[in-house]
Amino acid sequence: MAYKINKDVCITCGQCEAICPQSAVAFKDGGYEIDPAKCVDCATCAENCPVEAISKDE
Ligand code: SF4
Numbered sequence: 001m002a003y004k005i006n007k008d009v010c011i012t013c014g015q016c017e018a019i020c021p022q023s024a025v026a027f028k029d030g031g032y033e034i035d036p037a038k039c040v041d042c043a044t045c046a047e048n049c050p051v052e053a054i055s056k057d058e
């Protein structure tokens with residue numbers, strides 16, 4: 001399982017991309033996305049997102 005960004009909620013602040021220790025977050029197709037192959041579920045991005053747009057993709 002990896003974390004996932006809800007693009008409907010995301011305000012594209014870039015915080016998650018800057019803070020991810022795995023460089024798993026990238027901007028593409030008009031929004032930020034988490035690469036599940038790189039994400040190690042550390043939750044750092046979810047804890048720091050100002051609008052709670054990131055949650056675990058169960
Ligand atoms: S949970 Fe951790 S590794 Fe996964 S995208 Fe967020 S900051 Fe990166």
Ligand code: SF4
Nearest residue numbers: 010011013014016049
């Ligand atoms: S930290 Fe939250 S609001 Fe900012 S770019 Fe990432 S998902 Fe979007």
